[in-house]
Amino acid sequence: MRSFIKIGMVLGTAAVMTSCFNKSKPNYQFMPNMYEEVGYKTYQESDAFKNGVEAQLPAENTINRGWMPYDYEDTQEGKALATVELKNPLTADSLAVEDNLAKGKELYGIYCAVCHGDKGDGQGILAQREKFLGIPSYADRETTEGSIYHVIYYGLNSMGSYAVQLDEKERWQVVMYVEQLKKDLGVGANNSEEKTEE
Structure with a gap:
């Protein structure tokens, strides 16, 4: 008797879950940005930062990793x-x-x-x-x-x-x-x- 109840619960749960399924639309997405990401171009305006593009620029007086400045002028x-x-x-x-x-x-x-x-x-x-x-x-x-x-x-x-x-x-x-x-x-x-x- 208990096995019939368990089977009935599993079938009922499956029926509830599939009854709301729409083949033309995906189900609920936990992280929609991972499925539908927004493409940004380098230094493009973005609303991700309050100050706009300034937050995407490197900090002042920084250099690229692995690059060494050359201290002698072209004179x-x-x-x-x-x-x-x-x-x-x-x-x-x-x-x-x-x-x-x-x-x-x-x-x-x-x-x-x-x-x-x-x-x-x-x-x-x-x-x-x-x-x-x-x-x-x-x-x-x-x-x-x-x-x-x-x-x-x-x-x-x-x-x-x-x-x-x-x-x-x-x-x-x-x-x-x-x-x-x-x-x-x-x-x-x-x-x-x-x-x-x-």
Whole structure:
């Protein structure tokens, strides 16, 4: 007898639940925003905040995660300071020198060799085709790690900036490889001044 009562209760509950079901509309939604989300565009006006879009802007003087500010200005004074003060942080890690040189060589081949040549002699394919004239050989320029990094960051003369194409570590890897090319061309590793274009 009790089993008939239990079966009757289950069937009655199922009948009540399905009698209100409408196939054209979903049932009650506990979190409707998860089913019907509102698409927002970056910095679009929103009523989610009382002050409007201001709450969606980053706090003043903040920087992107993983991004390091570069403290040297794009001026002759900034370049002179970088020439003297900047040192390659990757050279301190002697275990990864070969890996950094290999990556620097790869990046140099992609971004630099087209003008500066595979050997750093200023005889890249664009120089040979006379698209750019006067590209210096690393043997003819007195450079330091800092001056090379500064020119990669800001560019100089006909050379544009590569700050967008190369992140901080990649720039230092290219600097390391350029220093290696200078040695291969018979130039001392670190000279104190830089004359003109890299």
